[in-house]
Amino acid sequence: RRIAVLISGSGSNLQALIDATKSGVIPNAEICVVLSNRKAAYGLERARNEGIPTEYLALQPFLKKNPEKTRDDYDAEIARMVLKHSPDLVVLAGWMHILGDGFLEIVYADQESRRPLPVINLHPALPGAFDGANALDRAYEAFQKGEITYTGAMVHRVVKDVDRGEPVVVRQIDFVPGEPQDAFETRLHKVEWEIIVEATNKILQQL
Numbered sequence: 001r002r003i004a005v006l007i008s009g010s011g012s013n014l015q016a017l018i019d020a021t022k023s024g025v026i027p028n029a030e031i032c033v034v035l036s037n038r039k040a041a042y043g044l045e046r047a048r049n050e051g052i053p054t055e056y057l058a059l060q061p062f063l064k065k066n067p068e069k070t071r072d073d074y075d076a077e078i079a080r081m082v083l084k085h086s087p088d089l090v091v092l093a094g095w096m097h098i099l100g101d102g103f104l105e106i107v108y109a110d111q112e113s114r115r116p117l118p119v120i121n122l123h124p125a126l127p128g129a130f131d132g133a134n135a136l137d138r139a140y141e142a143f144q145k146g147e148i149t150y151t152g153a154m155v156h157r158v159v160k161d162v163d164r165g166e167p168v169v170v171r172q173i174d175f176v177p178g179e180p181q182d183a184f185e186t187r188l189h190k191v192e193w194e195i196i197v198e199a200t201n202k203i204l205q206q207l
């Protein structure tokens with residue numbers, strides 16, 4: 001099975017997928033491409049270290065170079081760059097750009113030559129709790145205010161509504177009174193590395 005991974009940053013979740021495909025925890029699978037919308041993303045370095053093909057395309061330079069084009073055109077171009085590598089699954093692992101119809105219509109199209117491609121996203125909060133950006137900070141702040149005692153992380157299918165697609169794997173994480181935010185974040189990231197592997201396996205087994 002071929003997995004395309006989209007990233008924007010350090011790529012520690014990408015690394016979890018690399019290690020799991022190499023060790024066989026994710027059996028019979030390889031990462032066929034790593035695509036980033038940020039040139040300096042360390043995740044690209046992780047991919048190159050493994051000899052995994054990489055792609056890069058940022059939104060603003062794309063729009064500057066093609067003034068007649070729109071964000072939807074950019075999303076469609078991302079879809080084409082991904083499909084070039086014939087993936088069976090697309091995993092958004094720390095990908096910090098909201099993909100709209102331009103991308104979803106292409107990858108979810110049911111064509112003769114190809115079935116709709118599953119697309120999953122990692123999000124550091126529970127379903128419906130802290131959708132969108134800075135979810136970790138917002139959850140920790142709510143805990144500080146005594147509004148919540150736990151949060152979590154999830155992997156969900158991607159739909160147009162941000163972070164609202166059907167959950168694939170969800171894991172609750174309890175807050176610990178007095179725990180500094182960075183220690184809490186370290187705990188949450190460890191859970192993310194587990195659930196991104198679990199969710200990838202779950203979807204691949206359904207194919």
Ligand SMILES: N[C@@H]1O[C@H](COP(=O)(O)O)[C@@H](O)[C@H]1O
Pocket residue numbers: 007008009010011012013014043093094095122123124189192
């Ligand atoms: N959207 C969020 O961005 C972070 C990416 O981390 P990394 O995989 O780049 O290390 C993860 O915490 C993910 O939930």
